[in-house]
Amino acid sequence: MSELCKENPVLYIVIPCYNEEAVIGETVRRLTAKLETMISRGLVAEDSRFLLVNDGSKDGTWEQICQLYEKNPYVTGVNLAHNKGHQNALLAGLMTAKEYADIVISMDADLQDDIEAVDRFVAEYQKGADIVYGVRSSRKKDSFFKKYTALAFYKLMAALGVETVYNHADYRLMSRRALEELANYREVNLFLRGIIPMIGFHTATVEYVREERFAGESKYPLGKMIAFAIEGITSCSVKPLRMITTFGVLISLLSLIYLIYVVVGGLTGHTVAGWATLAVLICFFGGAQILCIGVVGEYIGKIYSETKARPRYIIERTCLK
Ligand code: UDP
Numbered sequence: 386m387s388e389l390c391k392e393n394p395v396l397y398i399v400i401p402c403y404n405e406e407a408v409i410g411e412t413v414r415r416l417t418a419k420l421e422t423m424i425s426r427g428l429v430a431e432d433s434r435f436l437l438v439n440d441g442s443k444d445g446t447w448e449q450i451c452q453l454y455e456k457n458p459y460v461t462g463v464n465l466a467h468n469k470g471h472q473n474a475l476l477a478g479l480m481t482a483k484e485y486a487d488i489v490i491s492m493d494a495d496l497q498d499d500i501e502a503v504d505r506f507v508a509e510y511q512k513g514a515d516i517v518y519g520v521r522s523s524r525k526k527d528s529f530f531k532k533y534t535a536l537a538f539y540k541l542m543a544a545l546g547v548e549t550v551y552n553h554a555d556y557r558l559m560s561r562r563a564l565e566e567l568a569n570y571r572e573v574n575l576f577l578r579g580i581i582p583m584i585g586f587h588t589a590t591v592e593y594v595r596e597e598r599f600a601g602e603s604k605y606p607l608g609k610m611i612a613f614a615i616e617g618i619t620s621c622s623v624k625p626l627r628m629i630t631t632f633g634v635l636i637s638l639l640s641l642i643y644l645i646y647v648v649v650g651g652l653t654g655h656t657v658a659g660w661a662t663l664a665v666l667i668c669f670f671g672g673a674q675i676l677c678i679g680v681v682g683e684y685i686g687k688i689y690s691e692t693k694a695r696p697r698y699i700i701e702r703t704c705l706k
Pocket residue numbers: 400401402403404405440468469470471474492493494495497598602603604605
């Protein structure tokens with residue numbers, strides 16, 4: 386065992402919940418059984434808890450969290466004032482939990498992440514890891530589309546120089562000291578998967594099989610997935626801006642060559658009426674320029690929200706014990 390880790394750590398399991406009334410009852414039931422065995426085996430401390438973060442749900446999620454809080458000694462809850470999205474809800478949970486816990490594990494409310502892997506997370510912490518990443522060993526249960534779009538995303542991130550852990554989402558363990566470092570990253574545009582690998586420390590990975598959501602619907606439809614990917618890229622890499630510059634230089638060089646060709650053609654009297662070529666070129670470069678302005682705009686948007694430095698989440702109420 387490493388000197389830095391505790392033998393009987395207080396574990397907090399942070400679960401962001403958005404419109405999850407169909408699942409949280411069952412999720413808490415299964416997790417309670419899991420936590421009780423871990424406590425009885427002396428793996429984690431008795432005052433370990435679940436922290437359910439209600440991300441401004443429109444259904445009865447918060448009411449249900451309050452009921453669970455009354456009935457179940459392990460349940461605690463945080464109610465956010467608004468829906469701020471998965472990443473911010475997670476951050477709110479992590480920052481609340483770090484005040485009480487030695488280690489914090491984040492997972493989704495729908496139990497797609499195998500809870501049996503929790504023991505192995507804690508074992509890696511005992512061996513000295515400050516951050517343990519849950520990595521999907523297979524994507525058999527995912528649709529063809531989700532599997533390949535996700536794969537393309539990791540490849541793209543790597544090509545843009547952003548360090549992410551392959552096939553890792555937000556199922557991970559963090560020690561208190563890793564969370565304290567995370568608290569120093571004050572950016573408003575939050576992409577935890579890109580930021581956490583920057584923290585460093587000793588890390589480990591644990592493989593698990595990702596299951597299907599057992600009830601309710603995915604809160605990540607295609608539009609949100611694309612927005613999340615753009616957020617990830619623009620908050621962790623400036624390579625797209627550099628690519629625009631390269632593209633501009635390349636086009637300028639090509640037009641120089643073309644200019645010489647046109648001048649020579651004009652001088653030797655070989656000019657032809659090239660309407661189609663012109664039309665195609667205008668459309669193509671018009672489109673390319675708008676796209677480039679759009680990319681620059683994405684970054685300006687980021688700067689805009691970062692300079693305002695608005696709070697990333699607002700806690701309406703906390704139920705702790
Ligand atoms: N979630 C959230 N706020 C949101 C959207 C999602 O807190 O605005 C939570 C959701 O309740 C779940 C987790 O984020 O616990 C992951 O969402 P989901 O399972 O729908 O995503 P998928 O697994 O389909 O990618």
